[in-house]
Amino acid sequence: MEAGLPSRDTIEAHLAKGEYGVGRGMLAALFESKPTLATAQYVTDRFLRSSAPRTPLKVAILRSYTVEPMVPLLRARAALLGLDLSVHVGEFGAYNQELLDASGALSEFAPDVVVVAVLTDSAIPDVWRRATELGPEALVQHVDEALAQVERCLGRLRERSKAHVILHTLDRPMWLAAGLLDEQSPSGQVALVQRYNDGLRRIARGIRGVYVLDFEGVAAAHGRARFYDPKKALTMGMPLAHDALLPLADAHMRIIAPIAGKSAKVLVLDLDNTLWGGVVGEDGVFGVKIGSDYPGAGYQELQRAAVDLSRRGILLAIASKNNPADAEEVFAKRKEMVLRLDHFAAVQIHWNDKATSLRAIAAELNVGIDALAFVDDNPVERQRIELELPDVHVISLPTDPIGYAAAVRSAPVFERLTLSSEDKDRSKIYVEQRQRSELEKGAASVEDYYRSLQMVATISAVGPGNLARVAQLTQKTNQFNLTTRRYSDQEIELWAAREDARVFCLSVRDRFGDSGLVGVAIVSRTGGEAEIDSLLLSCRVIGRTVETAMLAHIVAWARDAGVRWLQGSFIPTKKNAPASDFYARHGFARVETSPDGDVQLFRLDVREADVRRPEWIVMEEG
Amino acid sequence: MTETTFSRVRRTLSDLFSLSPDAITVDTTQKDIEAWDSMGHLMFIEALEQEFETQFSPENVEAMRDLGTIVRLLGAP
Numbered sequence: 001m002e003a004g005l006p007s008r009d010t011i012e013a014h015l016a017k018g019e020y021g022v023g024r025g026m027l028a029a030l031f032e033s034k035p036t037l038a039t040a041q042y043v044t045d046r047f048l049r050s051s052a053p054r055t056p057l058k059v060a061i062l063r064s065y066t067v068e069p070m071v072p073l074l075r076a077r078a079a080l081l082g083l084d085l086s087v088h089v090g091e092f093g094a095y096n097q098e099l100l101d102a103s104g105a106l107s108e109f110a111p112d113v114v115v116v117a118v119l120t121d122s123a124i125p126d127v128w129r130r131a132t133e134l135g136p137e138a139l140v141q142h143v144d145e146a147l148a149q150v151e152r153c154l155g156r157l158r159e160r161s162k163a164h165v166i167l168h169t170l171d172r173p174m175w176l177a178a179g180l181l182d183e184q185s186p187s188g189q190v191a192l193v194q195r196y197n198d199g200l201r202r203i204a205r206g207i208r209g210v211y212v213l214d215f216e217g218v219a220a221a222h223g224r225a226r227f228y229d230p231k232k233a234l235t236m237g238m239p240l241a242h243d244a245l246l247p248l249a250d251a252h253m254r255i256i257a258p259i260a261g262k263s264a265k266v267l268v269l270d271l272d273n274t275l276w277g278g279v280v281g282e283d284g285v286f287g288v289k290i291g292s293d294y295p296g297a298g299y300q301e302l303q304r305a306a307v308d309l310s311r312r313g314i315l316l317a318i319a320s321k322n323n324p325a326d327a328e329e330v331f332a333k334r335k336e337m338v339l340r341l342d343h344f345a346a347v348q349i350h351w352n353d354k355a356t357s358l359r360a361i362a363a364e365l366n367v368g369i370d371a372l373a374f375v376d377d378n379p380v381e382r383q384r385i386e387l388e389l390p391d392v393h394v395i396s397l398p399t400d401p402i403g404y405a406a407a408v409r410s411a412p413v414f415e416r417l418t419l420s421s422e423d424k425d426r427s428k429i430y431v432e433q434r435q436r437s438e439l440e441k442g443a444a445s446v447e448d449y450y451r452s453l454q455m456v457a458t459i460s461a462v463g464p465g466n467l468a469r470v471a472q473l474t475q476k477t478n479q480f481n482l483t484t485r486r487y488s489d490q491e492i493e494l495w496a497a498r499e500d501a502r503v504f505c506l507s508v509r510d511r512f513g514d515s516g517l518v519g520v521a522i523v524s525r526t527g528g529e530a531e532i533d534s535l536l537l538s539c540r541v542i543g544r545t546v547e548t549a550m551l552a553h554i555v556a557w558a559r560d561a562g563v564r565w566l567q568g569s570f571i572p573t574k575k576n577a578p579a580s581d582f583y584a585r586h587g588f589a590r591v592e593t594s595p596d597g598d599v600q601l602f603r604l605d606v607r608e609a610d611v612r613r614p615e616w617i618v619m620e621e622g
Numbered sequence: 623m624t625e626t627t628f629s630r631v632r633r634t635l636s637d638l639f640s641l642s643p644d645a646i647t648v649d650t651t652q653k654d655i656e657a658w659d660s661m662g663h664l665m666f667i668e669a670l671e672q673e674f675e676t677q678f679s680p681e682n683v684e685a686m687r688d689l690g691t692i693v694r695l696l697g698a699p
Contacts, residue, residue, distance in 0.1 A: 036672035037665060038637035043642050068661055069668045072638075233682045234676055236664055 005033055012046065020052035022383060028080050028396065035246045037069060040076035047079045052390070054079070057260050060088045060111035060163075062095035064122035066238040073249035081253070081262045081412065092237070093122060095254040099153035102160050113164045113259060114157065115213075115252065116150075119239065120170040120193060131177040136187035143192050147199040152206055163257045166252065167204060168215040169197040174224050211255050211417065215248070222247045250410070257412035264373035264393050264413040267309055267344070269363060270354075271320035271327055273377040275299055275339065277401060280326045291336040298401030302375075303338035305405040311341060312416050313423030315365060315430055317346040319357035319374070345430030354381055355388040365430060366539075373413055377401075381472045400614025401532040429540065432512040450616040452544060453510040457549045460622030462496045462503040470505060470515045473536060478575040480537035480547065482568065482582060487534075500525050501533075502557065506550045507622065508541050515540050519550050523558075530558050532568035535582070542578060545614045551586055552613040560605050572597070586611050628693050634673045635689070638666060640688075651688035670696075 002426045006026040015023040020483060027043045057078070061067050071087050078085040088109040090098050095116055106114070121128040126142045135143075154165060172193045182188035197216065199222040204210040219227045226243040233239035240248070257263065272279045276299050277289030310316050316339070320327060327349050331341045341347070346364045348357035354376070362369045370391040376382055382394050393413050397404050408414070416423070434451065443449035462470050467489055474487040487495070495503050506519030518538040524531050532554070537547050558566050568583055583602035584590070587609060592601040604611075613619055625633075628648060635650075636643040639657040652658045658666060667683050670676075674696055678686065686692045 036634075037669040038673060040632045041640060042637040045637075066664065069665055231680075235683070236667075238664065238668075242668065549626075 006028060009043075015046060015050040016272065018051045019387055019390070020047075020050045021386035021388075021392070021394070023047065024052065024080055024390070025383060025386045025394060025396070031076055031080070032396075035073065037072045040072040043076040044072065044079045045588055048084055052082065054082050054084045055260060055262075056084045056086065057111045057113065057256070058086045058088070058109060058111045059115065059256070060090065060109055061115045061117055062090040062098050062106070063115075063117040064093050064095065065172065065233075065240075066092075066117055066236065067117050067310070070240070070245045070249050071237065073245055077249055077253045077412075078256065081257055081260075083256070083260055083262060096149060096153050096261060098155045104154075107346060110161045111161075113166065113256060114161075115166045115168075117168050117215075118170075120173065123170055123194065124196055127189055128173060131189050131192070134236065136185070139187050139192055140195070143196050143199070147196060151201065151203050154210060158207065162209065165210045166213050166255050167200050167209075167210065168213050169200060171216045171219045171224070174228065182314075200389070210437060213251055213255060215251075218247050218251045219244070250412075253412045254410075254415045255417070258415045258417045263371075264314065264411075264412060265367050265371040266315045266317055266361065266365060266373065267306060267408070267414070268317045268319050268358060268372050268374045269306065270376035270378070270381065271318060271322060271330075271349070273401075274375060274397070274404070275303060276330060276334075276337075280330055281323060285326070285329045285333050286542060288330060288334070290330075290334055295401050296336065298404055300336060300338055301405035302401070302408060305408045307343065309408070309414050310427045311424065312414065312419065314414055315345040315427055316343050317361045317365070317372075318349060318572055319354050319361065319376075320349045321351055321354070322349050342431055342435070343427070345434060347434070353384070358385065358389055364450045373411065373470070375404075375408060377404075394606055419425060428513060429515070432515075433540070435512050436510075447616070450614065453512075453544065453616070455508060455510045455544065455546065455616060456618045456620060457546050458507040458509075458620045458622040459550070459553050460505045460507065462492060462505055466505055466517055467496070468494055470503065470520050473517070473520050473538060477536040477538060478573070479539050479577075480542050480579045480582075481573075481576050482535045482579050483571045484576060485534050486549050489551075495522055498524070502552065504554060504557075506537075506546065508544070508546050519546060521550060521554055522610055523554060523562060525563060528562065528564040530561070530563045530566050533565065535568065537579075544557075546617065547582065547587065547612045548611070549617045549619060550567065552611045553619065555604070555606060555609050555611045559609075563606050566606050566609075568602050568604075570600045570602065572600075627696050628689070630673055631670065631689060631692055631696070634669050635666065638669050646689070648689050648693065 011023055011026045014026065024047060027047055031039055031043050068089060075085045075087065076497040088111065090106065095118060098104055124143055124146050126134055127139060131139065148159045170193050172190050176182040176189050178185065178188060182190055185191065201212050204212045222243060227241060228239055229241040269275055277295050278287060280288050290299050291297065292300065306316055328341065331337055346361040348360055357370055358374065359369065362372055369389055373395055374385050375395050375397065376395050382396065385392050386394050395407060395411055397407050439452060440449045443452060471487055471489045471492045474485065492503065495501055501522065501524040504521040505517055508515045518541045520534065520536055521532060522534040524533055555566065568588065570580060570583060572580065588602035588604045590600060591603045632646045634638065635641065635646055641656060650673050653665065667678060671678065682695055686695060
């Protein structure tokens with residue numbers, strides 16, 4: 001047994017007590033210290049027998065070579081992420097038939113994920129063996145035909161299955177048939193393998209749910225000389241060396257984790273000895289190590305990794321035991337810092353324990369505790385979190401800060417398969433929200449706070465540019481939503497086309513940023529009466545009085561249109577209490593309540609109504 | 623604490639095929655363990671090579687069908 005590693009008895013005792021977070025951390029350390037097939041199987045068996053929640057996932061691996069020794073490693077990594085992987089391995093070299101066959105073992109297995117693991121000698125055999133014998137046209141045609149076959153097979157699979165597909169890129173031969181001359185030819189082996197890989201990526205971009213695993217990149221990163229075992233290739237059909245198995249399993253996990261929804265939304269960072277070297281309270285603002293030389297560069301590199309993740313839509317947060325003023329001073333005064341305080345969506349700097357901080361961060365950002373990933377140099381803090389909050393993704397750091405950034409960058413929970421524009425802006429929106437709350441805390445009165453925000457509300461009509469967003473708001477808004485009526489894009493289009501109805505769209509911006517389209521009201525009119533069918537506000541802008549501005553606009557419109565009575569319903573749900581007093585506090589009279597209390601009807605006499613735009617909001621028409 | 627070669631082989635086998643170590647003796651052979659089929663043999667060889675940081679010759683791989691032979695090939699202790 002190696003020093004510092006927990007014994008199997010210790011691990012099993014924690015798991016038996018239901019402390020699966022601690023058990024997971026220990027099993028991960030055990031596996032890391034000795035990532036063999038036997039350890040992998042032990043880790044999987046023990047963890048899947050624990051009380052930890054897990055999601056089943058079926059993975060089929062279609063292949064041209066022996067992939068079986070990688071499977072236990074893949075299952076162990078998956079188990080530690082909360083995935084119970086069932087793996088079906090296809091017949092040798094039968095991958096194309098299996099993809100085409102609608103009634104075979106693959107279809108029966110009904111996989112969630114299909115991996116196509118094929119090596120260059122099988123995918124494009126003429127490039128592998130006859131590169132100096134065949135002419136350039138024949139070789140290019142050979143590659144293009146192989147790609148066309150891949151596309152055809154995936155098309156057939158898609159007709160019967162929604163499974164996600166992972167395609168391996170091809171690796172170049174270790175020794176090129178033409179030697180140095182290969183580089184001089186546009187149809188050299190390197191160029192042809194590149195052509196195939198480019199084609200594979202094009203195919204993946206064209207079919208939903210198809211992803212490329214950069215096998216060539218993994219082989220290069222770990223060294224071709226250590227990646228292959230030519231003797232085992234011949235004696236056992238097993239071309240991959242031991243050293244290739246774990247990197248390859250990890251490359252699969254980086255795609256499988258986001259497919260299975262095992263994703264962290266927030267990266268929670270410690271400060272002392274994590275974001276900088278040393279302890280600011282003892283070493284002082286100019287004593288902590290951060291910069292471009294060792295060891296400061298290791299911390300700086302971790303900060304760069306955090307910035308990269310935030311551009312992927314992952315929110316950043318701080319959980320640190322410190323005097324807030326000391327910590328803030330490092331951000332303010334040390335120019336070597338890559339991260340600034342305004343990169344963080346939530347900040348917990350105090351002397352309370354970190355589990356409390358993590359709970360507060362999850363609550364503030366409105367995410368589940370299992371959406372947090374926690375990075376701290378101190379193994380004691382990490383284990384406290386594993387014990388108290390076992391569903392947090394705790395990321396182990398090596399002892400040398402030079403390895404910190406890689407530990408964070410390689411975590412599968414930060415991988416994303418696609419990036420929406422909302423993902424890119426998410427960080428910004430939360431950070432702006434935090435700045436607003438700080439301003440509110442410092443303001444003398446709530447009115448002062450509203451004034452200092454410098455809000456501008458824009459009312460516009462619904463059109464092709466915002467239709468999808470309007471429909472999305474009706475579908476996703478739960479809290480400030482008076483009737484919670486859900487509409488599709490098509491239904492919103494119908495509302496917009498009606499002569500007797502109006503769809504009001506509200507966008508809000510302030511000194512901290514643009515919140516975008518955050519409010520919708522749908523109003524229909526019959527003669528002297530108008531009915532508010534829907535009125536909702538995104539939670540991004542609740543509590544800033546913009547609903548009053550929107551209603552003032554609607555009342556003014558009704559008055560101009562000759563409407564006497566403006567009617568609206570409030571339909572209570574489990575979540576829409578924040579909107580329950582909306583009509584009452586704007587002078588509407590309650591006229592009726594359905595016997596079961598499910599619908600409350602309100603009415604406003606437009607001629608006598610006094611609904612005014614709050615003076616701190618500037619209104620514009622868009 | 624130094625483990626004997628036999629106990630390391632036994633742990634490798636019991637971990638890999640999810641067996642109780644108590645059921646494994648120096649007389650255990652491939653026929654005694656259902657999961658130790660031809661693919662299982664390849665996996666077991668891989669696992670032993672990892673555990674003992676060694677590479678077996680193809681001839682030895684063929685011969686390693688019982689724990690007695692495996693322990694002898696790996697050498698004492």
